[in-house]
Amino acid sequence: MGSLTSDQLDGNSGLVINPLDPEEFRRQAHMVIDFIADYYKNVDKYPVRSQVEPGYLRKRLPECAPYNPESMETILQDVQEHIVPGVTHWQSPNYFAYFPSSGSIAGFLGEMLSSGFNxxxxxxxxxxxxxxxxxxxxxxxxxxxxxxxxxxxxxxxxxxxxxxxxxxxxxxxxxxxxxxxxxxxxxxxxxxxxxxxxxxxxxxxxxxxxxxxxxxxxxxxxxxxxxxxxxxxxxxxxxxxxxxxxxxxxxxxxxxxxxxxxxxxxxxxxxxxxxxxxxxxxxxxxxxxxxxxxxxxxxxxxxxxxxxxxxxxxxxxxxxxxxxxxxxxxxxxxxxxxxxxxxxxxxxxxxxxxxxxxxxxxxxxxxxxxxRSLKLWLVIRNYGVANLRHFLRSHVNMAKLFERLVASDKRVSPSAVMDKLKPKYENCHSQQLVTEEEAINEFNRELLESINASGKAYMTHAVCGGIYAMRFAVGATLTEERHVMVAWTMVQEQLEAFLTTNTPFN
Amino acid sequence: MGSLTSDQLDGNSGLVINPLDPEEFRRQAHMVIDFIADYYKNVDKYPVRSQVEPGYLRKRLPECAPYNPESMETILQDVQEHIVPGVTHWQSPNYFAYFPSSGSIAGFLGEMLSSGFNxxxxxxxxxxxxxxxxxxxxxxxxxxxxxxxxxxxxxxxxxxxxxxxxxxxxxxxxxxxxxxxxxxxxxxxxxxxxxxxxxxxxxxxxxxxxxxxxxxxxxxxxxxxxxxxxxxxxxxxxxxxxxxxxxxxxxxxxxxxxxxxxxxxxxxxxxxxxxxxxxxxxxxxxxxxxxxxxxxxxxxxxxxxxxxxxxxxxxxxxxxxxxxxxxxxxxxxxxxxxxxxxxxxxxxxxxxxxxxxxxxxxxxxxxxxxxRSLKLWLVIRNYGVANLRHFLRSHVNMAKLFERLVASDKRVSPSAVMDKLKPKYENCHSQQLVTEEEAINEFNRELLESINASGKAYMTHAVCGGIYAMRFAVGATLTEERHVMVAWTMVQEQLEAFLTTNTPFN
Structure with missing residues (x-):
């Protein structure tokens, strides 16, 4: 091992394509672009929050690095089969957790150019x-x-x-x-x-x-x-x-x-x-x-x-x-x-x-x-100030829509607490459901877990002034009004199902 | 500005394609992949170290962000025309400066997947x-x-x-x-x-x-x-x-x-x-x-x-x-x-x-x-331990080739100082040309600048034990033996030309 002889045994001497060969780059990169485009096309079908258990991946991957090369086709199959199930889909239109990680084509292309120049x-x-x-x-x-x-x-x-x-x-x-x-x-x-x-x-x-x-x-x-x-x-x-x-x-x-x-x-x-x-x-x-x-x-x-x-x-x-x-x-x-x-x-x-x-x-x-400035430059130029404002406003308007939906449901209408918690900037909502007691906090905690375990949407929580609140943050790039409405219907359904077995506030 | 009315004036209401639309992503991303593949195909033709003057870009770009969107085609033209001249080409096969930034197809694709999942x-x-x-x-x-x-x-x-x-x-x-x-x-x-x-x-x-x-x-x-x-x-x-x-x-x-x-x-x-x-x-x-x-x-x-x-x-x-x-x-x-x-x-x-x-x-x-682990995983799998060793050894061998070339030229043969400076790890050379005196340091400094100003190769320097040394670091992915030999010939030519006007060591 390690001598010239073993190098020859590897079968690589002089036969290996340069790892930055332009035509091989072109072929493989087009393949991966199609993979990612298909991912975006299907991302709304995946459970938003990954549903895997701790340690899932070690059971699926080899313990050691491969000695011999594997093709990009094989690797992409493994990405689909083993990585995608362990991804929490921040780019899903049904992602309403934490804060958004709002990708865009221009942002992605800027990152590509940056990686290309390296x-x-x-x-x-x-x-x-x-x-x-x-x-x-x-x-x-x-x-x-x-x-x-x-x-x-x-x-x-x-x-x-x-x-x-x-x-x-x-x-x-x-x-x-x-x-x-x-x-x-x-x-x-x-x-x-x-x-x-x-x-x-x-x-x-x-x-x-x-x-x-x-x-x-x-x-x-x-x-x-x-x-x-x-x-x-x-x-x-x-x-x-x-x-x-x-x-x-x-x-x-x-x-x-x-x-x-x-x-x-x-x-x-x-x-x-x-x-x-x-x-x-x-x-x-x-x-x-x-x-x-x-x-x-x-x-x-x-x-x-x-x-x-x-x-x-x-x-x-x-x-x-x-x-x-x-x-x-x-x-x-x-x-x-x-x-x-x-x-x-x-x-x-x-x-x-x-x-x-x-x-x-x-x-x-x-x-x-x-x-990094390449991606920011591409985003600003490719969308222009006009569209960037438009995108941001559309998210704010969707958050307001969600607020109206919540307000229309008597079981969960924004309480006094909600009014206080109401964010100054209205894109991110902290909705406190039902009442203020600790039992209700626990009820909401479990309700949120059941929503997230469904995979249909992902929301996270906040605790403020002792109140456990479910947050609904609109900002994923693919999110449209219909996703907000479906998410709300789903919250209502989960609540309905939950109320049949848990009734802490009667 | 900023009211719904102005939003409509922007002409964007409801007409804008989602900035993560999968098919638009596919179209634009394929275009950028071809741009980068062509860049790699031509990278050896650019001056390695950028030859622009401080402030060059501010003279070429607008002072403010554009209000209206610009097409990716227009932006790519600007990248070619205004950005590429200001890039020092770390991916050039003629790049021997600092340490390498060794890109690869697998590394690039891993970064793309990472940006895609975001x-x-x-x-x-x-x-x-x-x-x-x-x-x-x-x-x-x-x-x-x-x-x-x-x-x-x-x-x-x-x-x-x-x-x-x-x-x-x-x-x-x-x-x-x-x-x-x-x-x-x-x-x-x-x-x-x-x-x-x-x-x-x-x-x-x-x-x-x-x-x-x-x-x-x-x-x-x-x-x-x-x-x-x-x-x-x-x-x-x-x-x-x-x-x-x-x-x-x-x-x-x-x-x-x-x-x-x-x-x-x-x-x-x-x-x-x-x-x-x-x-x-x-x-x-x-x-x-x-x-x-x-x-x-x-x-x-x-x-x-x-x-x-x-x-x-x-x-x-x-x-x-x-x-x-x-x-x-x-x-x-x-x-x-x-x-x-x-x-x-x-x-x-x-x-x-x-x-x-x-x-x-x-x-x-x-x-x-x-x-980030995606790119490391793709690199290890797509090349395998076998090829990774092969690539690294080929760089070491090219560095040794350069060492032999230097040794064969009496004017610049490795001096006693060179032997001391000779790195334990031989991929990065610190070649001290000619003699030890301060005048020679200055001579070498100017010689290096003339090499870099030619755009044909890029090397940097080190000062160690008071000696100004020109470094020749082999590690750019596209570098092949012929690039090392051409670089050496170019160093000799620059030296020859330089000696006709500068003779500090006679």
Missing amino acids: VVGFNWISSPAATELENIVMDWLGQMLKLPKSFLFSGNGGGVIQGTTCEAILCTLTAARDRVLNKIGRENISKLVVYGSDQTHCALQKAAQIVGIDLKNFRAIKTTKSSSYGLSPDSLLTQINLDVEAGLVPLFLCATIGTTAITAVDPLKPLCDVAKQFGIWVHVDAAYAGSACICPEFQHFIDGVEGADSFSLNAHKWFFTTLDCCCLWVKDPSALVSSLSTNPEYLKNKATESKQVVDYKDWQITLSRRF | VVGFNWISSPAATELENIVMDWLGQMLKLPKSFLFSGNGGGVIQGTTCEAILCTLTAARDRVLNKIGRENISKLVVYGSDQTHCALQKAAQIVGIDLKNFRAIKTTKSSSYGLSPDSLLTQINLDVEAGLVPLFLCATIGTTAITAVDPLKPLCDVAKQFGIWVHVDAAYAGSACICPEFQHFIDGVEGADSFSLNAHKWFFTTLDCCCLWVKDPSALVSSLSTNPEYLKNKATESKQVVDYKDWQITLSRRF
Whole structure:
């Protein structure tokens, strides 16, 4: 094994087609495109949430890698037979869980072009187009959102495409931390305090853990029904004052536009006003709902963003761009660069030395980076602002349709709680069925499980103010009104069947 | 704008094809496949390193996003006309710079399937196949590398696919940090010391910065010619003893198999022996050269890995898997989980509660994650262990060919320095041309620039022991012997032309 002799025994010497042979690429890739097109054609027929049991795949696949090659035809058969049953179909029109992962043809094609070029765009010289297209497209999208010019390259800020919001928060938090520690001394790291609400995404806590914030200085400020679960500026101020009195140093606030559980909206302007008094870095996490702000009628949700230091949204959630594509804008790129840059000899080059270029490696966690801007560029150009707005509005309208359907059923009509939980941004619904008691929570938990076990639709849950709520998030690209109506009928049927055996509220 | 009226003015109401329509997908995707196949057919004709000037693209693209949709045909024309000139062609057979980004048909098709399903596999339930295939494939690849069973799921360790080595190091360093701080108290973070060599990749320093290691406690231990620029265990021990005497706490060592500048190899076994005495977490960064260790004749480069805590390689570098795909194995997954887990209500589910499943969100920085294992699975199956070894060996043989060509030219024959710089792992050459003086360094710098400016090949440089060296890294998938020979002839011609106007060594 391993000698030239064994190599010959492999039977491969000189006979192997180059693994990037253009004509073989063409043949096989056309085959896979047809496979995926057929998948989309049939995706509504699969159980939305995978119905497999833990460990299903190990029983079906060999324990070791194959020594000899297997044909792409064989592999595709295995994908169909063994992988597809274990896929939870985020692209199904009957997918209403978590948040959408809204794929599109343009997004897919952009990803293909990116994989085709397969460049490693860590700095400008490694592939100038990768950096420059990202500069341009991030300015385009920033303009579409009407972000203040200070967030754009044209205004001395700038945008960068990260993988996910977790990375965006981690980068900005690191920059904020170092900005403060450079003033007060690194030995004071244990005095730094990070603020969010009890509705803030777990990405904030994780980032705080990673950058070394003492978790006893992590503030998940309680929200209430009275503020529709948005973070109250008064609560923030009270907490900050307590911290300052205790000798701690307020560092970072993550405000959210469209929280994960119930799409609550934190009031940016007054929060930024509070933060400004204490020199706190404000990051705005608009991972999900941010996309909608390209529609003039929803733009007001980010009113006050001019007071923030950074803003991010996930184009891979609800902007028709395949995973991953988190768009982050910052007012002061030098803060990122100062914390995240390294300058090894092997990456030195004249373009960098000229200071006329952006080297995105210094704006993010990783060195290597994909040519992600291609997919965002294709999505924006191929649909245009007009269609993108149209798609987003159609989802909002479908969510409103679902809301009307729920309201029309007396057994489950939106309760007082529902009205409070009603999201500011109406695409994601948190429907609390029946009444408030814990027995009812359990009833709803089991009802949701029975809906998901049917495979006909997939919804997830939230708990807010002690209430277990079923969430219905419209945003899968293939979803049409008829899917929403069928889903509602199915919920009613499951409820009906369930009521014959479970009657907790009589 | 934004009212229903303006929506109708957009002319889109009800007339728009769904952005994931299967037949439109099929039509457009076939078109893009042909575009990419043609790109591969012609890639050897483009200047390898892009020849554009900073700012070239902003002059060519509109300042704002288009309001109305544009056809994919128009966009592809623009890709050809405006993007391709700004691409540095990592897939060109004449690409010998940095490290390879070795694409393949199977890797590309795996990425396509992953983009097609477009699942967000943060935990098991979100797409069981994404998690389980990753478990299986990481065990497969671990076996191919003959990693000790303690790194495999079958031995209570386990593997995870991260984006890049930067993330792999950041995750393991965070886990190591918390394991120690939980014992000695978080207030002692400023006492922690991180070790590497002056050849270690900048990812280590960046990760140290992010997790809050005081940079005065970051040790880039000097390497020398006498150890072929590998990290000396004696030097490590001496430094650790100094640190311990100073009241500091040794935390983490990153050892490298195939350093970035000159593919030096750190001696794992004795380094791990030293580290063990002090309870230091050892991470092995085999980002580039690790792939070759699936060939029995190269496997010895990771001898001693059984003493390490974690090991990573980038399948997107030299394992025919498109960017990004960093394979990380750890002996103690619970250390990662303990540092990186969060448990928000909206992600709670029965499978997680059963503790029968892996939730990869707790093994990495980000929550959202792509179905990356598909591409690794397709690469391993479609080529088989046999062909993968064959491909890797053919690259090594081409590098040896280049070495012989260099040796045959008296003007540039490998000097004594070259012999010292000669990498342990021979695929990446660092060729030092002519003599050692600074004037010669400058001569070589300019010679390299003239080679790269020709567009006929792309090579990069390293500086090691004060010597400026031109690197010639063979690994692009399309590279054949004839490309290596042409590149060498071109280097000779450039040198000849250069010598007529520049004669620093007479």
